Amino acid sequence: MKRLLVKNIGRIVGIQPEGRLRICGAEMDRLETLDNAWLLAEGERIAAFGCMESLDGVTPDEVVDAEGGMLFPSFCDSHTHLVYAGSREQEFLDKIHGLSYEEIARRGGGILNSADRLHETSEEKLYRQAMERVREIIAMGTGCVEIKSGYGLSTEDELKMLRVIRRIRETAPLEVRATFLGAHAVARAYRGRQAEYVDLVCREMIPAVAREGLADFVDVFCDEGFFTVEETRRILDVGRRYGLRAKIHADELAASGGVEVGVACGALSVDHLERAGEAQIEALRGSETMPTLLPGAAFFLGMSYPPAREMIRAGLPVALASDYNPGSSPSGNMRMVVALASIRMKMTPAEALHAATLNGACAMELSADFGSITSGKVANFFITKPMPSVEFFSYAYQTPVIRRVFLQGRPIITLPDPMA
Ligand code: NIG
Ligand code: FE
Secondary structure, three states: OEEEEEEEEEEEOOOOOOOOOOOOOHHOOOOOEEEEEEEEEEEOOOEEEEEEEHOOOOOOEEEEEOOOOOEEOEEEOOOOOOOOOOOOHHHHHHHHOOOHHHHHHHHHOOHHHHHHHHHHHHHHHHHHHHHHHHHHHHHOOOOOOOOOOOOOHHHHHHHHHOOOOOOOOHHHEEEEEEEEEOOOOOHHHHOOOOHHHHHHHHHHHHHHHOOOOOOOOEEEEEEOEEEEEHHHHHHHHHHHHHHOOOEEEOOOOOOOOHHHHHHHHHOOOEOOOOOOOOOHHHHOOOOOOOEEHHHHHHHHOOOOOHHHHHHOOOOOEEOOOOOOOOEEEEOOOOOHHHHHHHHHOOOOOOHHHHHHHHHHHHOOOOOOOOOOOOOOEEEOOEEEOOOOHHHHHOOOOOOOOEEEEEEOOOEEEOOOOOOO
């Protein structure tokens, strides 16, 4: 097995003990670090790490000098829609001119617009467009990503999307999880016949997806103007029978009941939560469901931000994800997401980093193997140039500090220093 040694690391950030699968409440602010350190990867896993003084006796095949930069665990982005065709700048203009997300959706724009484009685009072209976005997020430090379907809205096109996600999983060096989101919007052909569309999702799409083993999770856009609590419950129940655990879009546009139904159905996560309040925090308390916040969407749509501080004060874990999609968050930049979490939701940089790594991994059922610097976990990490503090990473959020990216113990990207 190939042994890769990283030496002269100024600070290792995001160390966790073995067996910790998520991090909650006040604990989120305690970032464990090690200064002046080395890290050894054996094959795809982290074998050991320690202080430079203790380096004697390590015999690697390859040595990388971190030159005093910091080493972070890769981001685990647990909510994206990064497989889509084309882009939607027209709606960007519509928003600038005053239309809301709901108004655009009601006019047949939004998700239905992306569905039309996806229908016309071949699987090969979709794959190529999505891989450009995958390469982009890898360069920005992401090592695990969840990708949803939901721009197909017919059995054939949903399968097409999920096959593209499977191909990304097989060919890209990052870890991928797939979510079936047939209930993202009612397909144009079913306008006015929402119940029939939900039947299609339950009776045809989910069985077809399961037959090909194309998804790990099932998601529903449970919100005003989209799917109701009853429809959500039905879809999640069918999903469960086919082995798909739930993740839900909840409380983005209105207090939708999505959190409550998600917790009742044992959802892995409930995501968005811009409109969530005390009642939803209460519903989440004591559950296994991860509240996942997407500040990039609140930023792009000019919405209010979810109550992160109240959640942490209540002892809940919180995850952060990008929501990378053409309509509400055309960016997969997790560094921007952690910066926004601090700037707009008053999460400390330590809380935001835990939310974007270990807790994000937990929201994909991946935290036993990803999301922190822990011996035995997959060696997914990135190295920065020397920084004055960990906080600098969020504070100077546009300064290009990420220098090298490693996934599965292998060097993937070395970025040039634009200042050199
Ligand atoms: O997470 N809210 C629903 N779905 C996406 C937006 C999808 C789109 O507009 O294309 C979201 O924000
Ligand atoms: Fe989303």
